[in-house]
Amino acid sequence: MxxxxxxxxxxxxxxxxxxxxxxxxxxxxxxxxxxxxxxxxxxxxxxxxxxxxxxxxxxxxxxxxxxxxxxxxxxxxxxxxxxxxxxxGWAAFMGRRVRVMPGVFIPRPRTEFLAVAALESARGRTAPVILDLCCGAGELSSVFAADLPDAELYAADLAPEAVAAARMNLGTRVPVYQSDLFTALPRHLHGRIDIIVANAPYVPTEQLPFLPREARLHEPAAALDGGRQGLEVLRRIAAQAPAWLGKDGQLLVECSAGQAPDLAADVSAAGFQPLIRTDPDTATAVVSGTLAQRIV
Ligand SMILES: C[S@@+](CC[C@H](N)C(=O)[O-])C[C@H]1O[C@@H](n2cnc3c(N)ncnc32)[C@H](O)[C@@H]1O
Incomplete structure (x- = not known):
């Protein structure tokens, strides 16, 4: 155990x-x-x-x-x-309780690094529009809701269990969409999001058998499996994000420290100025990308 x-x-x-x-x-x-x-x-x-x-x-x-x-x-x-x-029936995240249940990814303390990076990016902006993609139980959005009262918040996840949990945790403050990445998001968000934050699945498929037993046997595989190199979902996000971001829009995603250079190269290829920050305590990285140029 x-x-x-x-x-x-x-x-x-x-x-x-x-x-x-x-x-x-x-x-x-x-x-x-x-x-x-x-x-x-x-x-x-x-x-x-x-x-x-x-x-x-x-x-x-x-x-x-x-x-x-x-x-x-x-x-x-x-x-x-x-x-x-x-x-x-709950997990702690940044000093708050988040409701979780079987079928939903359990928030990890390591993701607090991503939350803090997103808050830093948001604090320099007035009424930022923030999308929490692959939101799981919605703990990132619940931090934004508490700390950024003027932010316009949206969340999305593919799994119905995650969508239900996020709605339970976020109430009416944050609309939660069941969506394969951006596909079911409202069109009015196109080109006007300030920050896209995503903790998407990033375990390489071949490493799934070596995950801790609790994750392997109890958490949904679709919440963990990032495909080849663990970067398939994150690459799709990087490629599609520019069309949804506004001027000075920023993408912030979590991955492992070892994956960060490859992911930063993909983020750069999608038109962003990439930056890697690594949390030495957890070997987790946040790769962020600021739009070098507005892509229409
Ligand atoms: C690693 S979990 C992270 C959940 C949450 N963001 C967190 O940090 O606790 C990844 C989440 O991505 C969702 N997901 C996987 N593929 C997706 C896709 N194509 N579109 C939207 N969500 C997806 C899973 O259902 C899961 O909830």
């Missing part, structure tokens, strides 16, 4: 998703001694199952179950190897 084969850098986030609102070992109604016993037992069972963050997860599960019975059934799901976030 949450043991990552050496060398599989992509999607192997080892930082636990901490919830700032968690009060570990909160009273479950059985008195402090009984709660402590539950915490100790849950921790031991999770440890036995190979869980690296056993005590922390035990606290989260105990806190997440409305009753002891609920918490016991959540523990059983976790012991079978189901990702903690599906069991809890």
């Amino acid at each position: 949450r043991s990552f084969p050496l060398g599989v850098g992509i999607y192997a986030d080892t930082r636990r998703r901490e919830d700032p609102t968690v009060d570990y070992g909160k009273d479950k109604g059985g008195g402090m001694d009984a709660d402590r016993e539950l915490l100790i037992r849950f921790t031991a069972q999770l440890q036995q199952a190979g869980c690296v963050f056993a005590a922390e997860e035990a606290g989260l599960i105990l806190r997440g179950g409305a009753t002891v019975n609920d918490a016991e059934s959540m523990l059983r799901r976790r012991l079978t190897g189901e990702p903690l976030e599906y069991v809890l």
